[in-house]
Amino acid sequence: MELFDSLNDLHKVDATTHRQLAGSELFYRSLFEHHPDVVFHLDLDGNLIEANGSFYKVLGYEAEEVQGDFRSLLPPDQVEWGNACFDKARQGESLNYHLVARHKDGHPLEFLVTNIPNVVHGTVVGVYGIAKDITENKYLRESYKSLFTHLKDAGFILDLNGHIIDVNEAGMTVGGYAKEELLDKSFIPLIVEEEREKVFGSFQRVLGGETMTIDCSLFHKGGHVIVLNITAVPINISGRVVGVIGIAKDITEQKLIERVLQESKQRYESLFMHHPDGVAYFDTQGCFVDCNPALERIIGHSKQ
Known part of the structure; x- marks a missing residue:
């Protein structure tokens, strides 16, 4: 029992x-x-055993069109790299890497691939792969990079410590510096001393999530001072600020003209106010606009 x-x-x-x-x-x-990403299973020779629906949807093939070696899906310049990564996986190593494959119509697709060895009773019998299609992300990155590179205005990128991690051609031209003279250097020494505290405070506010526009005077490599109108915005990735990107327009000549006009205005006002004779100013319609103190004394009335 x-x-x-x-x-x-x-x-x-x-x-x-x-x-x-x-x-x-x-x-x-x-x-x-x-699984929303491409998932596949290879034998130890690299032949496709099975794949999920995303595999066929992303690559554009029907199931019966994909047979045999996975390397047939790679462009020629990717075969050696793809094979090296596969070899590591079938030797028992899990790894992440970027790989380009071909869509059925021929255009390239870039993937972030994770390979995982399929281990049964301590022996690797195959390789699983999960591939995330990052082609669109790469396209956007390349588009933004192209935009940044070819901007007519100076462009720069700073890390959280204020070190320059990239600058475009216009940025090198406006300051006179070569890229290697700027990369990994703090932007602070470039600023004229009397403005450093103000500019650093604005930098801190951008790191806090604000967009800032300021005028800033900095040293040209040639030793003279230039004035830039800078718009700086936070670089936000997944809700976290990781740096600052800025666009700077050279307004040195504009500022010089403004200063000359201001000085001219001050000289005119001084001459107008202190001239010993009475002086009055009328608009084009003949209406009184202003007069100097001498005229007020002469006529015995205030201009008010």
């Missing part, structure tokens, strides 16, 4: 284990099939 009970208990355990394994297999099968 005890033996019968033991066998019966063992049967129950086996049945429970079987159900658990079946449920686990269904879970992983569902995860494999419905």
Whole structure:
């Protein structure tokens, strides 16, 4: 009787284990099939054993069109790299890497790939792969990079410590510095001393999430001072500020003209106010606009 009970208990355990394994297999099968990224399984020779729906959707193939070696999906310049990464995975190493594959119509797709060795009883029997299509992200990065590079105004990027991590051609031209003279250097020494505290305060506010526009005087490599109108915005990635990007317009000549006009205005006002003779100013319609103190004394009335 005890033996019968033991066998019966063992049967129950086996049945429970079987159900658990079946449920686990269904879970992983569902995860494999419905994963939004490309998922695939290769044998040790690199032949495709199976792939999920995203694999065919992203690459543009029908299931019957993809057979044999995964390397056939790679452009020639990617085969050696793809093979090297696959070799590491079939030797038991998990790794992440970038890889370019070809869509069915021929255009390249860039993926961030994770390879995971399929290990059974301590032996690698295949390789699983999960590939995230980052082609659009790369296109946007390249577009922004092109825009930054070809801006007519000076462009720069700062890290959280205020070190210059990139500058465009216009930025090098306006300051007279070569890129290697600026990269990894703090921007602070470039600012004239009397404005450094103001400019650094604005930098801190941008790191806090604000967009700032300020006029800033800095030293040209040639030794003279130039004036830039700078708009700086935070670089926000996943809700976290990781740096600052700025666009700077050279307004040195504009500021010089403004100063000359201001000085001229001051000289005129001084001459107008202190001239010993009475002077009055009328608009084009003949209406009185202003007069100097001498005229007020002469006529005995205030201009008010």
